[in-house]
Amino acid sequence: MSPSFPRSDSKMTFPRVRVVATAAAMIVLSSALAGCGSDGAEVQTAAAPEVGVYTVHSESLTLSDELPGRTAPYLVAEVRPQIGGILQKRFFEEGSYVEQGQPLYQVDPAPYQAVLSRTEATLSAARLRSERYDMLVENQAISRQSRDDATSQFQEAKAAALSARIDMGYTRILAPISGRIGRSSVTQGALVSANQANELATIQQLDPIYVDIVQSSTAVLKLKADAAAGVLQVKEGNGAEVSLTLENGAEYPYKGTLKFSEVSVDQGTGSVTLRAVFPNKDGILLPGMFVRAKVPAGTNEQALLVPQRTVSRDNQGRPYVLTVDNEQIVRQQSVVVDRAVGNRWLISSGIKPGDRLIEEGIQKVTIGQQVIAKGDKSGGKTSGITVARH
Missing domain, CATH: 2.40.50.100 (RNA polymerase II/Efflux pump adaptor protein, barrel-sandwich hybrid domain)
Known part of the structure; x- marks a missing residue:
């Protein structure tokens, strides 16, 4: 017969095991919840990124057009004989x-010398006859008509002798x-x-020398539109200073002066010709050489120039900048880029003076994110910058 155990002992063993397991599970769950709460607190307290900004300011910018041109002689004479x-x-x-x-x-000169000698002999005889007839008409020995005929013959002989002397001179x-x-x-x-x-030969005067510069009618219209809108202050009239770049890329050492601009557009090329005159005492410039001329176009007193690395482009190639507003929030702004000026862009629209553009740290920010702006590199206002537009 198997031994028997009291029922009260069995009932007291199982509840003790369940209590221990429940307590362990609560400890594990509490630890997990504590860990999740710690991670969330770290995300919420992450610091805003720091970015370098450039504050936009206006500058005085002198614009010039860099245009193609050809040199031409100041004077040209084709030598031809006149006899x-x-x-x-x-x-x-x-x-x-x-x-x-x-x-x-x-x-x-021999044939012309013979003609000259003959006409001079005829002239001498006609002069004596005219003088004699003048005395005879005073004494009423001849008619006035005879005297007039003698005077006319004298004048004809004088003209013939003069023509012969001119032809004789033309032999040299x-x-x-x-x-x-x-x-x-x-x-x-x-x-x-x-x-x-x-022609027997051609003589060209090369000092000074002309440079004929070609400017498209489209550029002329844009220049006039910018002047009318007040974007550019354009100097009217001739006398503007012009500089040259030679075919080998070297700068011509002397400045020229703009003389005139054609008043009509060439129907074949759709362009206007400007003419400048340059000193050429060293003989560097020869007729027909290709050059590039910088012609003053005007001055923009409120030009907006920004570092090139502040401007990015989207998938369609459209330029934009990232700005930081007064609440330190990143915003995206589309801009219109006019041209490069050294290592900067000339912006024609999209920004205004006082805007803060992100120059450093663009890759670590997103639109709408709060940032810490530092290192303003506006640099202060400058003036007298010259840029050539091609």
């Missing part, structure tokens, strides 16, 4: 500098202007004629 004959001599070296009035060619061809003469198209022994199509 016909055989070319006897050439008195100049090709490519040399010649002075105005310097002999260039000699045409055979002189330089019409001072400048550098090119190659000769004829040699000794060539037959030349008056009003021939081909």
Whole structure:
């Protein structure tokens, strides 16, 4: 027979086990809840990020247009004979500098010398006859008509002699202007004629020298619109200072002066030509050279220039800036970028003086987030900046 145990002992064992398990579970649950509460407190008390800001201010900005241009001679003279004959001599070296009035060619003068001698003899006889008839008409020995005929013949002889002397002078061809003469198209022994199509040589005056600058009609209209709106203060009239950049990228050492602007638009190119004159005493500029000229366009007294790294672009390539408002909240603002000025952007719209743009820490902030602005790098107002727009 199996031994028997009192019933009261069995009933007292099981309740003690359940009490211990329940207490352990409560401890684990309390620890978990405590941990969750600790994590939440850390998120709520996280510090706002610090960002570097740039405060927008207005500046005086002088704008200039950088435009293409070509050099052209200040004076050009094509040397042509004014009489016909055989070319006897050439008195100049090709490519040399010649002075105005310097002999260039000699045409055979013999035929013209003969004509001159004949006309001068006729002139002498006509003069004596006219003087004699003047005395005879006073004594009423001849009619006044005879005296008038003699006077007319004398004047005709005088004109013929003058024409012969002019032709004789044309046998020596002189330089019409001072400048550098090119190659000769004829040699000794060539037959030349008056009003021939081909020039004997060409002389170009290169000091000073012209630069013809081309500006699109669209740019002219925009310049006038900006001036009318008060965005630019434009200097009217000629006399503005112009600078040049040569084909090799070097700056031309001398400044030029704007002389005039065409009053009409070229229908073929849709452009307007500006002409400037430059000193060229060193002979650096030669006719036909391509250059780039900086022509003053106007002054913007309220230009807004910002560091380039304050401007970002969205997926469509549209520029925008991140600003910090008075409550230290990050905002996004679309802007219109005009052009680059060194390492800054010229902004035409979208911001105003006093706006604070995020320059440092853009990558760690989001729109609507509160931040701590520091390190204002506005730098103070400047003036006299010049920028060329291409």
